[in-house]
Amino acid sequence: xxxxxxxADGGMETSYGFREVPTGEKxxxxxxxxxxxxxxxxxxxxxxxxxxxxxxxxxxxAALNPRKEAGYKVLxxxxxxxxxxxRIVEASNRQAHATVLDINGxxxxxxxxxxxxxxLSDNLTFVEANAEDLPFQSNSFDAYxxxxxxxxxxxxxxxxxxxxxxxxxxxxxxxxxxxxxELPILDKVYDAWSFxxxxxxxxxxxxxxxxxxxxxxxIRKFPNQENFAAMIRMAGFSRVxxxxxxxxxxxxxxxxxx
Ligand SMILES: C[S@@+](CC[C@H](N)C(=O)[O-])C[C@H]1O[C@@H](n2cnc3c(N)ncnc32)[C@H](O)[C@@H]1O
Numbered sequence: 001x002x003x004x005x006x007x008a009d010g011g012m013e014t015s016y017g018f019r020e021v022p023t024g025e026k027x028x029x030x031x032x033x034x035x036x037x038x039x040x041x042x043x044x045x046x047x048x049x050x051x052x053x054x055x056x057x058x059x060x061x062a063a064l065n066p067r068k069e070a071g072y073k074v075l076x077x078x079x080x081x082x083x084x085x086x087r088i089v090e091a092s093n094r095q096a097h098a099t100v101l102d103i104n105g106x107x108x109x110x111x112x113x114x115x116x117x118x119x120l121s122d123n124l125t126f127v128e129a130n131a132e133d134l135p136f137q138s139n140s141f142d143a144y145x146x147x148x149x150x151x152x153x154x155x156x157x158x159x160x161x162x163x164x165x166x167x168x169x170x171x172x173x174x175x176x177x178x179x180x181x182e183l184p185i186l187d188k189v190y191d192a193w194s195f196x197x198x199x200x201x202x203x204x205x206x207x208x209x210x211x212x213x214x215x216x217x218x219i220r221k222f223p224n225q226e227n228f229a230a231m232i233r234m235a236g237f238s239r240v241x242x243x244x245x246x247x248x249x250x251x252x253x254x255x256x257x258x
Contacts, residue, residue: 014154017217026154027130031104033211034080034152038106040206041081047201048212056250057083057147060176063243063252064143066092074098075141075166077131077159078149082111082124084176088145089123099141101127101134131159136166143167147176151222160235167257173237179244179251180224186247194219225251 012023021029037044045053066072066088072095076085079100088098102108108126115121129135131146131153144163153159163173181187194216202212223231225242228251232240237255244251 015218015221017214017221023154027103029214030152030154033214034104035106036208037202037206037211038081038104038110041107041110042083044202044205044212045083047205048198048215052246052249053083053148056176056245056252057087059243059245060084060145060147060174060252061087061091063254064088064091064145064172064174066096066143068093068095070095070097072096072143073141074143074145075101075134075136077101077134077144077146077163078103078152080104080107080111080149082114084145084147085111085124086115086118086120089120094120094123097123097125099125099127099136101129101131103128103130132162134162134166138165139168140166141168141171143172143174145174145176148178150175150177151218157231157235160232160237164236164257169257171257173232173253173255173257175228175232175253176250177222177228177253178219179222179228179248181248182244183247186249190249225253228253 013020014023014026016026016029066074072092074088074096076098079085079102082100085098085100089096100111105128108128112126115124132155144167150156150159181190198216199209199212203209229240229242232253232255238258240255242251242253
């Protein structure tokens with residue numbers, strides 16, 4: 001159930017939105033998208049999701065229920081501009097430590113600036129690295145979170161096995177991602193919004209529609225709830241469950257390293 005597959009000429013291919021590209025090329029294309037949108041990323045999140053991403057992220061943190069103790073360590077992968085890590089630190093009464101890891105320095109720079117303004121920097125570390133090759137020792141973190149990040153990673157199964165490796169025994173994986181809409185009328189409205197409105201808003205706000213075309217296409221290519229749960233189990237996680245948000249527009253998957 002891998003995202004990568006073999007092409008007619010024997011090379012490995014994966015989806016970049018609706019296009020098939022060699023697996024080795026996807027990351028460069030994704031990086032271009034996030035370099036372009038970094039400065040407008042937060043405002044576009046509110047526009048694209050009509051503010052709903054905030055409620056979904058709050059629900060993710062409520063599900064995590066971070067321990068309010070100084071030794072509690074979370075790794076937030078594809079952490080971008082810091083939304084998840086900030087919420088974790090705040091929910092732990094500023095006790096927990098969160099490492100924000102992202103492959104894109106432009107996104108991390110915005111995150112570090114926001115952290116300074118919120119006076120959260122003491123509880124945060126920013127690391128530029130690839131989710132497929134985490135620069136941490138095995139069994140290091142109490143929790144691994146990734147929000148709206150995993151569908152951008154070329155080899156999802158590699159990222160999941162890295163997640164499993166760096167978690168401590170008893171550690172928790174939480175993945176928030178766009179998913180398959182399971183309500184009949186909502187899916188039509190959502191399609192119209194995604195394919196017509198989002199690229200236009202993207203162009204109006206950032207001057208470029210292409211990154212937003214990729215974002216909406218990549219959502220449609222991502223495995224549905226059950227298939228993604230199966231990938232998480234394949235990586236070794238136990239007690240894998242998911243919860244739909246807003247009729248399945250987003251879903252939170254949970255697994256444990258037991
Ligand atoms: C849609 S943003 C999500 C940011 C943040 N988690 C949030 O919810 O607002 C996706 C992020 O994934 C990052 N990303 C893409 N591929 C990655 C990889 N292989 N390793 C780490 N981060 C990656 C991008 O740079 C981008 O910051």
